[in-house]
Amino acid sequence: MNKVFESRIRLGVMSMLMVNEEVNFNDLKQMLEVTDGNLATHLVNLEENGYIRVHKGFVGKKTNTTYSVTKAGEKAFQDHISALENMIKGMR
Amino acid sequence: MTDQQLPTSSLDEIKDIRRIMERSSRFISLSGLSGIAAGLCAMGGAWLASNRLAEYYLAYNSRGNFEGPDFNKLKLDLFILAIAVLALALVSAFYFTWRRARHNQTPLWNVSSRNLAWSMMVPLGAGGLFILAMLQYSEWRFIAPASLIFYGLALVNGSKFTLSDIRYLGYLEIVLGIVNTQFIGYGLYCWAVGFGVLHILYGAIMWWKYEKDSVN
Numbered sequence: 001m002n003k004v005f006e007s008r009i010r011l012g013v014m015s016m017l018m019v020n021e022e023v024n025f026n027d028l029k030q031m032l033e034v035t036d037g038n039l040a041t042h043l044v045n046l047e048e049n050g051y052i053r054v055h056k057g058f059v060g061k062k063t064n065t066t067y068s069v070t071k072a073g074e075k076a077f078q079d080h081i082s083a084l085e086n087m088i089k090g091m092r
Numbered sequence: 093m094t095d096q097q098l099p100t101s102s103l104d105e106i107k108d109i110r111r112i113m114e115r116s117s118r119f120i121s122l123s124g125l126s127g128i129a130a131g132l133c134a135m136g137g138a139w140l141a142s143n144r145l146a147e148y149y150l151a152y153n154s155r156g157n158f159e160g161p162d163f164n165k166l167k168l169d170l171f172i173l174a175i176a177v178l179a180l181a182l183v184s185a186f187y188f189t190w191r192r193a194r195h196n197q198t199p200l201w202n203v204s205s206r207n208l209a210w211s212m213m214v215p216l217g218a219g220g221l222f223i224l225a226m227l228q229y230s231e232w233r234f235i236a237p238a239s240l241i242f243y244g245l246a247l248v249n250g251s252k253f254t255l256s257d258i259r260y261l262g263y264l265e266i267v268l269g270i271v272n273t274q275f276i277g278y279g280l281y282c283w284a285v286g287f288g289v290l291h292i293l294y295g296a297i298m299w300w301k302y303e304k305d306s307v308n
Contacts, residue, residue: 008108015109019117020203027203031116081109084102 002080004049009034009042014077017052017069024066043067051076119204119254121193124303127295129184134287137177142280144169171227181287192303208253215246236279240269240286255302261294 005011012032016023029039046052051073055066069077114120148166152158193200219242223235247262265286272282 011105011109012112015112016116016203019113023116023203027116030199030202031112081106084106087102088106 001083002076004045004051004076005080007042009039010046011080013039013042013046013067014051014069014073017067018074018077022055022066022068024064028067046073049073049076115198116203117207117253119202119208121189121196121198121200121205122254122258122298123188123192124295124297124299124301125188125192126185127291127298129188129295130181131288131291131293131295133177133181133184134291135284135289137173138280138284138288141170141173144173145280167227167230195306204253208250211253212246212250215242215249218242219246233276233279234273236283237269237272240265240272240282243286244269255298257298257301258294261290264290 005014009032013028016028016031025039025043028043029036032039034042043052043054047054051070052067053070055068057064057066144166148162151162190200199205219238222242223238226232226235226238244262244265244267247258247265249262251257251259251262268282268286268290272279275282
């Protein structure tokens with residue numbers, strides 16, 4: 001099992017990024033119901049593992065940071081899902 | 093994590109992932125009641141329009157000749173009526189969806205509703221401008237077919253970001269619009285069927301399918 005995905009928040013971020021090309025910080029925060037600081041820590045962790053990519057942009061004068069999943073992140077997430085599925089099958 | 097806890101926690105995890113994926117990619121709070129409300133507005137509007145047209149033709153027939161100012165008055169009246177119906181339909185549709193979103197405790201304006209709005213805005217905006225251009229040249233014959241076709245395209249496009257059933261409503265609107273091009277004199281009837289009857293039917297089916305059991 002992938003240690004990175006033991007956190008529900010990190011798993012949640014990955015789930016959102018798998019079905020959306022790009023998601024910004026506020027949408028992640030709103031969907032996962034977490035605080036700024038908490039979310040930021042998990043995002044840094046995912047980025048350091050090479051699972052997500054960060055894009056810094058601007059909407060008017062406000063910064064708009066968006067995130068997307070990398071190839072490595074996609075693979076890691078799919079492997080994690082397969083592992084979960086195998087575990088469920090194995091236990092029945 | 094101990095081994096004993098694994099099956100349930102793995103299952104919970106999968107469910108969690110599924111829920112987040114669904115919620116963040118599709119706007120599921122679209123209420124069937126919104127469809128019914130919009131449909132009723134359209135039916136009311138079509139009824140008023142047909143009365144106004146009957147009035148115009150009665151004057152035209154008794155007088156026996158075409159009069160510019162009379163025709164311009166008719167055009168303006170119908171245009172204002174159309175805008176009023178659109179506004180009323182949007183407001184009432186918005187209200188029921190807002191209510192449902194609150195009931196589901198999901199935000200009305202999130203990544204999925206934004207995607208939905210944008211994917212519908214493109215065909216609707218293009219269609220709206222196209223229809224205005226037709227009005228500019230007093231080309232009234234294809235207004236009903238064009239509004240049905242562009243609206244249908246918007247629904248098909250938007251169905252990627254909401255309940256996928258909306259796609260079938262879109263197909264029906266497109267087919268109706270194309271059929272209408274061959275029966276030009278029946279524009280108002282086709283329009284009433286497309287925006288009125290189909291919306292009411294669709295709304296009722298959606299309500300029955302998704303909301304019946306969660307009435308507040």
